Amino acid sequence: MAPSSIAILGGGLTGLSAAFHLSRRFPAAQITLLNKDTRFGGWVHSSRDKITLEDGRETSVLLEAGPRTLRPNSKSVLELINLLDLSSSLLTVPKSSPAARNRFLCLPGTQGLLRIPSSPLSLLTSVLSPKSSSLHSPLGHILLSAVAREPFRKWTRLSWLEDESVDDFLTRRFGSEFARIFGSALVHGIYAADSRELSVRAAFPSLWDAEERGRGSVMTGFLRSSRASATAEVDDVPYLLGDVEEQMRGVSVYSFSQGIGALVNALVRELRTHKNVRLLGGVSANGLRMNRRTAQFEITSSSRETLRATHAVSAVPLPSLNALLTPNTPLPHLTANPYSSVTVVNLVFAVSPGHTLHPEGFGYLVPRAVSGHAENTILGCVFDSSSMSAQEAPWGAEIVKMTAMLREPVVSVPRLIETLSQQLGIRLPDPLLVKVQDNVHCIPLLRVGHLQRMRDLDCVLRGEPWGGRLEVIGAGVGGVSVGDCVEAGRRAGRSWT
């Protein structure tokens, strides 16, 4: 049955993307989106903050408290850029630039940064070219032995194994030191979580698939996949990409001149022009039930209005959805995953043009200490001005902008700067600006078994009383990247014909 009214809970990128695509697909349906915060966009939070340069000039700097750069591999985001006419404000980082090629690790308890190869292929290259600088770092030995031995390791995945942690997977294929150093650092950078808890199938399905394709060897599987994936069609509904895909050729990551918030602002602006869409900011859903007599969803909210809809999309965090349900219609697994918290500290320093405070590169990550995950206060630091100095054009060269990611709230800014100085191997000056944002419970940790639990949830949603008319999507379901979230919104309601 085609929907005549749709309620969307949550106005982060998932909910906004769902509203955008559903309103195009069902122009006759009345769509109402409720968002608890008055500001739309959820964890996307770009701001322009005033700074005074050393010569007294006043200006502003673009700061991100949430996502800051996106990879061009998500066609659904490229499609939005095309449809929302955002391509003129794109800022891209070419794959060949130092900002894309140079990624670093800072080993816990040591000073200074170590450069790492950034892809499986460059891992292989580092094995094949013995003069590679990474081999002269302490990481070279670990990489060399892990990568060179991997194809010869026996097929060690047990036939009954359906999932395992990222750490277990990498230990099995590449050895425990590789898993602790490279695997934990990667997971710190994306999930701010412990790689020993995160599901490899949910977080890095390409690793699991590569092992299968390579008949037990991830490296062999990756080499095979580059040929196969070139022709693979990602979705059955063609993406409307205009010339944006072409613009993204050779691009490593991108953002916008006004940050990732530009995507949210453009979506909100566009949706406000859709006659069939109502966006309600600052309105929290308090209850969700299915009225079996009218076969309609009833959503009670902080505005005291009871919203009735034939179809509904939940794009709020799963524990929030759990709190909305009545005891007689529970949904399974909504509280199975914990959420990580991340404190984001934006730092801006003045420098003389041509000078910098860090090597050119994307930034660095801090792996798990030998003594355990709890030791890691700083998860990593992004060198924003290496990749996005154009956000401050034309005077971007006069500042260094970087962002530290922490597992815990900041106790002392001077102590944080001291620790960053040690990690960078340079004495950082007093900053022009420090902005601290505690993002509490912001990233779902997709625990081992996540995919099976989501299949169970989907099965229950297709049965009574929901009858396939409630879609549950968002970072806690189909993946945390902006691309995953926008894609989930694009696919919402595919079965509602």
Ligand SMILES: Cc1cc2nc3c(=O)[nH]c(=O)nc-3n(C[C@H](O)[C@H](O)[C@H](O)COP(=O)(O)OP(=O)(O)OC[C@H]3O[C@@H](n4cnc5c(N)ncnc54)[C@H](O)[C@@H]3O)c2cc1C
């Ligand atoms: C610090 C940080 C850095 C990140 N960096 C990147 C990056 O560089 N690249 C990348 O791809 N991804 C990144 N991510 C991940 C990505 O930003 C998020 O996974 C994504 O934005 C989540 O979108 P969402 O809409 O699913 O959820 P959310 O952003 O959580 O939105 C949910 C919305 O629901 C609303 N809500 C909650 N409860 C209710 C209720 N009861 N009623 C109504 N509304 C409700 C909230 O107000 C919120 O607006 C980062 C995330 C964080 C936190």
